[in-house]
Amino acid sequence: MSLMKYTAIELGKMIASGEISAVEAAGDCLEAIRKNEPDINAFVTVCDEQSVLKKAEEVQKKINSGELLSPIAGVPVAIKDNMCTADILTTCSSRILSNFIPPYTATAVECLESAGAVIVGKTNMDEFAMGSTTETSFYGATKNPHDKTRVPGGSSGGSAAAVAAGEVTFALGSDTGGSIRQPASHCGVVGIKPTYGTVSRYGLVAYGSSLDQIGPIAKDVSDCAAILEIISSYDTKDSTSFKRDDTDFTTALKNDVNGLKIGIPGDYFGTGLDSEVKKALLDAADVLKSRGAELEYFDLSLTEFAVPAYYIIASAEASSNLSRFDGVKYGYRTGEYENLHQMYKKTRSEGFGTEVKRRIMLGSFVLSSGYYDAYYLKALKAKNLIKQAFDKAFGKYDLIIGPVSPSTAPELGTSLDDPVKMYLGDIYTVAANLIGLPAISVPCGRDSKGLPVGMMLTGKCFDEKTVIRAAYTYEQETQI
Amino acid sequence: MKQYETVIGLEVHVELATKTKIFCGCSTRFGGEVNTHTCPVCTGMPGALPVLNKKVVEYAIAVGLATNCEINRNCRFDRKNYFYPDNPQDYQISQLYEPVCLNGHVDITVNGTGKSVGIHEIHMEEDAGKLIHEENGSMSLIDFNRSGVPLIEIVSEPDMRSAEEVISYLEKLRTTIQYLGASDCKLQEGSMRADVNLSVREEGSLVLGTRTEMKNLNSFKAISRAIDAERNRQIRIIESGKRVVQETRRWDDNKEESYSMRSKEDAQDYRYFPDPDLPGIFISQEWIDAIKADEPEFKTAKMARYAKEYGIPESDADIITDSRHMADIFEETVKLCGQPKKAANWLMVDTIRLLKENSMDPEDIRFSPENLAKLIKLNMSGTINSSVAKEVFEKMFDGDMDPESYVKEHGLAQENDEDALKATVQKVIDENPRSVEDYRNGKEKAIGFLVGQTMKAMQGKANPGIVNKILKELL
Known part of the structure; x- marks a missing residue:
């Protein structure tokens, strides 16, 4: 039986106690990947076996000498393919970066490496994190391990599927509008998006710079808390990084929600939400209530403006962030061209997929002179109003409980034809990114098709601990 | 013929003298092997992020204070989006909406008359890399050493009326900035670059004419020549009943003429928006006061x-x-x-x-x-x-x-001792009887020749005053 059935912390303990070695864990992980990849396609790159084993051996030496004491020392990890890893292909699942090997490593990945985690590969994603299904990848869709005819969600679908399929015990994802929480929900695993500024964005290939955050995807809340603790850092290489001294998230792993005030936005539970998803969520809310939390319905308001505001802001930033992929310095360049302008045009036409091009055009449009005020500035105003609505709610409640996604995982090939419908599926997740709030997705049962449902708990800025505590309590109370 | 007035405003780019670049730790040193002063940030690598060099803000504030500007206490950076290979991110980090300095002025004097030239704004931005074109046209290469070198752009009001005023304004700016140590301001090396916006209008008119922007001006002389040539070109167009086209022109100082680079119709939409990677900069009064206190x-x-x-x-x-x-x-x-x-x-x-x-x-x-x-x-x-x-x-x-x-x-100390010199002087007198006679016959100038001969004999190390005195005594 594969060691990958354990959580990261369990595996870390087994390695630390000498029960198994880091090399065994790495070998077992690679074996699980070999076995599952033909069905799942969670990885863009699986690292060379020899180099992974050699790395594991080095880590083991440091564990033996007492140099490495972290809870994940020797534990294999998969990294979403939009985080730079020195000497390892980093494609963002795009043709335009299909040959890009970064000269440096992202800070969050460095944090994991210094803690002794062993990188085994880079996971599939929607191209440049634009999508909710992992189907926009240049490297083909990833399949949901719970039902291989369905998508794993996205954009961190490869990371969520790899954890759910037992290919790795944990992975890093990134969340711009729900890209950690939604695939975690669809794959029945746990994913947390921390407060904006908590994990360094240095080395994360930017999609929406004001929205992007890296976070863990793992099997349970304890793993997520421990990993988030490790990757949180104040990084002088990221000007939006925030210095905080309260990132000891594992101290929040307490089975106790007594007296916690939790708001249920009535706006989130109306039309548009699948009835089975709704039932699973309300049952989950009841569990928290039975443990002493005070639950109350309220009107959050403005919820219909979150998606349009998000798509305007994210696309505007993306249109600028993705300019640098121009065929000049690295990445794909078109084969034949007569002049510079044509080289740019052909490279980008051939290098980017449909969804990415759609968002670049959308973003370029909303920033154009004459439209800037009507779209971009208006979206910023909407964002401020939404923030005020959340501030008001958090004046009353410690947490907000809601769905992650209106439905469980859709079937492969059914989402991309109607992008607006796909965008509207982000309705519950994007607000946390617009405002920078921490939010977690924890499994809360299954629908009648046997597909996982996720519950989202959103906290105040910098209050991951309450989010983690409530999620942990729910998990403990529902464990069989 | 009608009388015309020339209206000129300047956009002056100044490379700041910081040791490191504006958004990364790479050296700003001029020269150096190509692409050696580079890192993921200044080469536009995926995932790299800018971190502001505080010294850049300090220099910009110092120049703003020295040019009587208001300091924008809440300034921030914007992205200017355009594609060009020397621009690694394909956007330049600059300031449009909230520049660091506003509403200043520089006082100049031309031909004894004082005048105040308004400063519309000063903003901070990053420089681009440098394209190197193979001579046979087969390929172009990029050197990113200059990419990310900090610049300030000083935008004047259209307050100048002649080349003399422009030069005086530029000299004043240059001296002020050099005094602050904010830049060496060398036009030839490009650490100071001036673009001239110029229009003409009939004397007495209050409406501004259509302006052109002149680039590639590498010396004060070139600026003067370009201003005169552009003024005359625009007057010729107007006199012939045509209209001046709003455009950017490039000055060729060898040919002493300019040619059109791009017209307003080709102007790009830069899609400026606040750079989400860089939080706004709060400039406290204490910070301003400390910079003011350091003013030379x-x-x-x-x-x-x-x-x-x-x-x-x-x-x-x-x-x-x-x-x-x-x-x-x-x-x-x-x-x-x-x-x-x-x-x-x-x-x-x-x-x-x-x-x-x-x-x-x-x-x-x-x-x-x-x-x-x-x-x-x-x-x-x-x-x-x-x-x-x-x-x-x-x-x-x-x-x-x-x-x-x-x-x-080198034994260059001169001989001041009269006795020591006397022998040499006597020798010179003995060897030059003709000059001695000339002198004695009233030709005062002849003594100069004798002094010169003595100095020569002393290899220049004699005190000429003393030699003169001895000569007069001996003659």
Whole structure:
């Protein structure tokens, strides 16, 4: 039986106690990947076996000498393919970066490496994190391990599927509008998006710079808390990084929600939400209530403006962030061209997929002179109003409980034809990114098709601990 | 013919003298092997992020204060989006909506008349890399060493009316910025670049004419020539009943003419928006006060003080204070030797001449005030005469050295002892009977020849005053 059935912390303990070695864990992980990849396609790159084993051996030496004491020392990890890893292909699942090997490593990945985690590969994603299904990848869709005819969600679908399929015990994802929480929900695993500024964005290939955050995807809340603790850092290489001294998230792993005030936005539970998803969520809310939390319905308001505001802001930033992929310095360049302008045009036409091009055009449009005020500035105003609505709610409640996604995982090939419908599926997740709030997705049962449902708990800025505590309590109370 | 008025506004780019680039830790040093002063940030690698160099903001504020600007307490950076290979991110980080300095002015004097030139704004931005084109046209390469070097752009109001005013404004800006140490402001090397916005209108008209923007102006002379040529070109167009086209033009200083680069219709939409990677910069009053407190004494104040303290005429002080480096050498030298007039003379005559001969700037002066002070003392005490002093000074100019040891090592001290000189003078008299006779016959000039012969015999090391005296006695 594969060691990958354990959580990261369990595996870390087994390695630390000498029960198994880091090399065994790495070998077992690679074996699980070999076995599952033909069905799942969670990885863009699986690292060379020899180099992974050699790395594991080095880590083991440091564990033996007492140099490495972290809870994940020797534990294999998969990294979403939009985080730079020195000497390892980093494609963002795009043709335009299909040959890009970064000269440096992202800070969050460095944090994991210094803690002794062993990188085994880079996971599939929607191209440049634009999508909710992992189907926009240049490297083909990833399949949901719970039902291989369905998508794993996205954009961190490869990371969520790899954890759910037992290919790795944990992975890093990134969340711009729900890209950690939604695939975690669809794959029945746990994913947390921390407060904006908590994990360094240095080395994360930017999609929406004001929205992007890296976070863990793992099997349970304890793993997520421990990993988030490790990757949180104040990084002088990221000007939006925030210095905080309260990132000891594992101290929040307490089975106790007594007296916690939790708001249920009535706006989130109306039309548009699948009835089975709704039932699973309300049952989950009841569990928290039975443990002493005070639950109350309220009107959050403005919820219909979150998606349009998000798509305007994210696309505007993306249109600028993705300019640098121009065929000049690295990445794909078109084969034949007569002049510079044509080289740019052909490279980008051939290098980017449909969804990415759609968002670049959308973003370029909303920033154009004459439209800037009507779209971009208006979206910023909407964002401020939404923030005020959340501030008001958090004046009353410690947490907000809601769905992650209106439905469980859709079937492969059914989402991309109607992008607006796909965008509207982000309705519950994007607000946390617009405002920078921490939010977690924890499994809360299954629908009648046997597909996982996720519950989202959103906290105040910098209050991951309450989010983690409530999620942990729910998990403990529902464990069989 | 109608009378026309020229209306000129300037956009001046100045490369700041920070050690490291504006958004990363790479060196700003000019030159260097291509692509060696680079990192993921200044080459636009995926995932790299900018971190602002605080010194850039300090220099920008200092220049703003020196040009009477208001400091924008909440300034921030915006992205200017355009595709070009020298621009690694395909956007330039600049300031549009909230520039660091606003509403200033620079006072200039042209032909004795004072005038105030308004500063619309000063903003901070990053420089681009440099394209290197293969001569056979087969390929273009990019050097990113300059990419991310900090710049400020000083945008004036359209307040200037002639090339003279423009040059005066630029000189004032350059001196001020050099005094602040914020830049060396070398037009030839591109650390100061001026784009000229110019339009003409009928004298008395209050409506501005259509303007053009002139680029590629690499010297004050080129700027003057370009302004005159553009003024005449626009007047010719108007006189022939046509309209001036709003466009960007490039000046060719060899041909002394300009050609169109792009018209307004081709103008790109830069899609400016606030850079989400860089939080707004809050500039506190304390920070502004600290920068103000560090402000040096500027040229105008120095000139007044030199007249008052040292009795140096304004025209001399004007030359010396043109460069802060030279003014510093002057003040230090005076402190050491107490001879302001001598020090001024060495600087404004001999130094300026040597700088010109070597096409150097005052900033390139290498000799130290200590050694100049020593030279002045050696000359004043009569240890060396003036012509030897000039010779020693030239050596000092080439490579700073101690004039005292140099005079000793090369035996350049002059002979001041009358008895020692008498023998040589007598010999010269004996060998030149004709000149002696001329002198005795009333030809006063002949003595000059005899002094010269004595100096020659003494290899220049005699005190010419004493030689003259002995000659007169012996004759």
